[in-house]
Amino acid sequence: MASPFRVVVVGAGVSGLAASHCLHAAGIEHVVLERRSEVAPPEGASITIYPQVLRALHQLGCYEPLTKAATPHDRAWTRWADGSVAANSGLYDYLKENHGVDILPLERRKFLEVMYERLPDKNVVRTSSKIKEIKHLASGVEVELSDGSIERGDMVLGCDGVHSFVRSLMWDQAEATSPGLIPAKEKTAFxxxxxxxxxxxxxxxxxxxxxxxxxxxxxxxxxxxxxxxxxxxxxxxxxxxxxxxxxxxxxxxxxxxxxxxxxxxxxxxxxxxxxxxxxxxxxxxxxxxxxGILEHWHHGRIALAGDAVHKMTPNIALGGNTAIEDIIVLTNHLHHLLQTQPRPDTASLAKTFAAYQAERMARIKWATNTSGLMSRIQAQTTTFHKLGAWLLVRLPDRGAADKLLADYIRAGPKLDFLRVQGFPRGKLAWGDEGGDGRGLGGEAVVRSGAHQGAVGRLLLTVGAALGVAALASATRHVLFPLVAGA
Structure with a gap:
């Protein structure tokens, strides 16, 4: 009997542990290799999980334990540099009303602990396992570890972060087999x-x-x-x-x-x-x-996810969420492929990886650009960003929830081979329930790759929510003086 399709996951962080959960749910054999000696080291600060990802984690049995580990946000305060209050917002209440659940903030280490403890089989996670080399074979891969041991599989999934070693090995493989495929500028895209x-x-x-x-x-x-x-x-x-x-x-x-x-x-x-x-x-x-965002997320039998292919500022907490979404989408495509090809060849995997990247790219660009834009608005790095800061604190709570975030949250992916049962419902339908996840605003920011261009588009969105009079007032009292003094 032929051995089953097997995935070698590298990295047991946010995306790596999510991969183990999703692959297990899909019935896909796998191993997770973590170079550190523990899965949840005392590092970092927090991770905030958005409703669309909580819906998918509910499918995996992780939502309830996460709610017990976190206290939802109450108010959202914005202050100016002198400490004076610019806004005291009930945004979080409106987000829950829209989508059924709270945004959950918790310590990153605690999140990893919960995800690890809820694994159906913890034995698939190998700590102190540093990879040394990846060999492409005719029908699979061999991953050599620093201790000389070998892990064999049909593909490698790189979940090893912004300084991904798997990505470096993938680039080397691409250069050896397809010279020039990955240009030098992409290797400095971050x-x-x-x-x-x-x-x-x-x-x-x-x-x-x-x-x-x-x-x-x-x-x-x-x-x-x-x-x-x-x-x-x-x-x-x-x-x-x-x-x-x-x-x-x-x-x-x-x-x-x-x-x-x-x-x-x-x-x-x-x-x-x-x-x-x-x-x-x-x-x-x-x-x-x-x-930054990379243009090549896969080559041969290697695919990448999370920070290994896209990196954004954490100001609005989209990084961990997008990493988990990557895993959900890739697992959906793999599950679909394996229904007809239990042991797919390299060409079939390449098509599956390409479909995964294509499905993710527009959403990743939106998340990366919007995160960068908000970071610059909060730091008031230019005249335009100062205007953005002035306008955003005047956006009604309902406007912020509906105009700037609802589209993005509604369009979040779920595991399409599992039902969603018992997850709290909000007043807005999910995009996969008949809506397309668009039409409530937010498109202004999606299409711009330049932060300053995005500011102009964001101001149009905010202006629509505030009304023409407010936007005119902002222009008269904020924009003109700033430009005059620039």
Whole structure:
């Protein structure tokens, strides 16, 4: 009897653990290789899961345990640099009304723990397994590990992050078999535009029990997410000059301390400064943030997902969600293929991988561009972004939920071979329930690849929600003075 189709997943982070869940649900044999000695190391800060991804995680039996590990956001505060309140929004309530469930913020480490503990078979995850080489055979792949052991399968799925080793091996394979297929410029497509102080501190009553707070500054911004048991914090600094992500910068604790000192006096509420939060931190670090989208997500029997092929700023928390969505869509295509070809050849896999990428690309461009746009608005990096900041805080809560987010959430994918049973319903139908996930606004931002172009389109969307009078007022009182002083 022929051996079953098998996937070798590299990386046991957000996308890697999601892959294990989805592949198991599809009845696809697999192994997950993780180079670290543990699945959920004490690193990073938070991850926020959107309703469309929670719907898919509900299909996998993970939604309920995640709700027990997180406290939904209450209010969304926006403040100016002096600490004054620009907006106090009930956006999260409207999102739940629209889509049936809350957006869930939780510690990234806790998310990984829940995903790992809910695996139907934990034995598929191999820790301390660093890959050394991938060999393409006539009917499969061999993945050699640093300890000399071999994992065999029919394909490799690279879920190993922005500095993906699988991607590097895929590029080498492509150059050997199809010289010039992947141009040199694609290998530097990821650019580092930001550095970010991230961390976790104790709860702070002045930030609210479960509120989010965003503080506008010039050239940088603060984001603070309160939870009953802790506080997640981020400070995003736009670099003077971006550089290739491959030229990695490893910041030290001293670098983090020095940068934190420059913003220590920034108010986060009426009685709390960033310095107060930083001094009481449980952990904190200074990291680089990359942006970009690759044009080649696969070659031969290798496919990539998540940060290995697209990277966006975390200001609106779409990175982890898009990574999980990648896995959902790829699993759907693999499941469909295997119904007719239990052991597909390389050409059939290539068509399946291409279909996966094609289905994802427009949505990834929207998420990446919108994330970058919002990051720049929050940091008020140009005149146009300052205008965007002024307008956005005047957008009604309902307008923000309906005009800027509803389309994106409604169009999220699910596992198409599993039913959705018992998931809470909102007032809006999902795109796969008869709607197309479009038509509520948001198209303005989707089509623009340039951040400044996206600002103009975003202003049209916001203006439509606010009304002509408000947009005219914004132009008269904000745009003209800014341009005059630029």
């Amino acid at each position: 650019k580092t535009y930001w550095k970010c102080l991230i961390g976790i501190g104790p709860p702070a009553s002045s930030l609210g029990g479960s509120d989010s707070t965003m503080v506008h500054n010039t050239g940088y911004s603060h984001l603070v997410l309160a939870q009953p048991h802790c506080t997640f914090f981020f400070v995003f600094f736009l670099l003077d000059k971006p550089f290739n992500a491959s030229d990695r910068v490893r910041y030290t604790d001293e670098d983090a301390e020095a940068l934190a000192a420059t913003v220590a006096d920034d108010p986060l509420s009426e009685s709390l400064t960033f310095g107060d939060l930083w001094r009481r931190r449980v952990r904190g670090a200074l990291i680089s943030l990359e942006e």
